[in-house]
Amino acid sequence: MKALQGVEGQVKWLEEPSPTCDAGQIRIRVAAAGLNRADLLQRAGLYPPPPGASQVLGLECSGIVSQVGPGSSWQVGDRVCALLAGGGMAEEVVVDARHALAVPEGLSLVEAAAVPEVYSTAWLNLFQLAGLRPGEKVLLHAGASGVGSAAIQLCKAFGSPCWVSVGSEERLAYCQSLGAQGGVVRTEGIDALGAFGPFDVILDPVGANYAANNLKLLNLDGRWVLIGLMGGRNAQLDLAQVLAKRVQLLGSTLRSRDDQFKAQLLSELNQHVWPLFTEGRLSPQLAKTFPVEQAEAAFNELADNNVSGKLVLLIDKTLV
Structure with missing residues (x-):
């Protein structure tokens, strides 16, 4: 072959x-x-x-x-x-x-x-690891990415409003067309996200560049799920905020998970997510x-x- x-x-x-x-x-x-x-x-x-x-x-x-x-x-x-x-x-x-x-x-x-990859990633990190509940507010960095596109649609389908950080106004409009409430263009600074927060869950493929801001933007008992390091691996954090807010920082990768874990994840997708494609509530972007x-x-x-x-x-x- x-x-x-x-x-x-x-x-x-x-x-x-x-x-x-x-x-x-x-x-x-x-x-x-x-x-x-x-x-x-x-x-x-x-x-x-x-x-x-x-x-x-x-x-x-x-x-x-x-x-x-x-x-x-x-x-x-x-x-x-x-x-x-x-x-x-x-x-x-x-x-x-x-x-x-x-x-x-x-x-x-x-x-x-x-x-398969993007919806598995979004479901695993938002719903399994972060335990996202209806009504909780979500921040999705790189919101116009494949994972971001899936995550926006899942948040909308399961009743959690979400906001995004993106690379351009065009990409922000794209995210809003999928169901995002709003967001910011990263070149203009992500501090402006504070106007939409605090957030209960942050899905973060960026890492170091956004780390300090993520702590500021998180709500009490907030969950910060780190899935990538596009913005670097070394960050300086104010650990007092981690304690005071009871923040959970969750590192997550999918590729290296064992076969049984992936089988259970796919079973959940088949039960909870796949029917939404047939209903027209989710779509491949x-x-x-x-x-x-x-x-x-x-x-x-x-x-x-x-x-x-x-x-x-x-x-x-x-x-x-």
């Missing part, structure tokens, strides 16, 4: 051995794969996959089941999308059968490729697609930080 590999800071479409399909697994003929910031880091050699995971790029994909290992209830021909620790940007991928979900009714395979032959251009566009929503690579055009 052919697969996308990070080679010396670039991506190459190369021949790779086909993975075996064992008990409890399924093989997917990949139609499309979502592009995430973790893929940028892996391309640069900064984010290797967990031990035992595929070295091929890609944390989510969609496609058609082409083989079913013993112990799985999937059928050959089923339309699925999958959450992966790696391997999605390839002609085929083998995945734990519990980490695949049926493509929501009404979604194309291309749209479905933009869903597909910004642009690229044929896999233009993968380098797609990676560079994501790296420019001007994308609102998700980029998707088309792997097999006969399926989409």
Whole structure:
């Protein structure tokens, strides 16, 4: 099979051995794969996959089941999308059968490729870890990102008003169109977010640059969920505010979680989130697609930080 590999800071479409399909697994003929910031880091050699995971790029994909290992209830021909620790940007991928979900009714395979990673991330961090409750106020940094786009829609669907920090007025308008109450453009300073706070939950992929402000913006018993370090890793904090406000700082990654954890997470998504796609209350925010032959251009566009929503690579055009 052919697969996308990070080679010396670039991506190459190369021949790779086909993975075996064992008990409890399924093989997917990949139609499309979502592009995430973790893929940028892996391309640069900064984010290797967990031990035992595929070295091929890609944390989510969609496609058609082409083989079913013993112990799985999937059928050959089923339309699925999958959450992966790696391997999605390839002609085929083998995945734990519990980490695949049926493509929501009404979604194309291309749209479905933009869903698993960002909705898993948003659900895990807002609802499982932070315990977000209806009516609590949420701040989403990088609100126009793929995760931010999913988080805005989930907050709206489950009754929690949210605000965002973004990179431009256009991206702020985009977030408001999805359901955000408002927000600020980061180049104008995020101090202005104080007018909308205090916030009960902050979802933060930025890190150090926003750390001091996050403490100021949090409510009593606030939860600060750190999911990335786009703004650096070293920060100076006033720990007196952590004590006085009873703040919980939660560090969170998804890729390295074990198979059982991911299976439970996908089960919750199937129960609580997937029906909302069919009802039209959630939608994949597909910004642009690229044929896999233009993968380098797609990676560079994501790296420019001007994308609102998700980029998707088309792997097999006969399926989409």
